Amino acid sequence: xLDLLKDHLNRLMTAIKDGDGTxxxxxxxxxxxxxxxxxxxxxxQLAHFLEQRSYAKALLFLGGAEEIxxxxxxxxxxxEGR
Numbered sequence: 576x577l578d579l580l581k582d583h584l585n586r587l588m589t590a591i592k593d594g595d596g597t598x599x600x601x602x603x604x605x606x607x608x609x610x611x612x613x614x615x616x617x618x619x620q621l622a623h624f625l626e627q628r629s630y631a632k633a634l635l636f637l638g639g640a641e642e643i644x645x646x647x648x649x650x651x652x653x654x655e656g657r
Contacts, residue, residue: 580609
């Protein structure tokens with residue numbers, strides 16, 4: 576399932592780069608379908624990225640990146656000190 580999700584995300588990023596509206600819609604629908612069908616099995620951080628449509632961060636997560644930039648929500652760094 577994670578390989579399928581990664582494939583959908585890569586297709587989405589390519590469609591965005593190419594300005595392919597039809598491809599964007601199709602890939603976003605496929606990503607949303609995987610999220611809805613597998614939400615309980617996904618790592619919470621990955622689910623968060625997908626829910627917030629942070630697709631580049633989701634790809635970083637799936638690629639095993641150790642450092643993923645903090646977004647508007649603040650991430651772990653934004654919650655420290657509270």
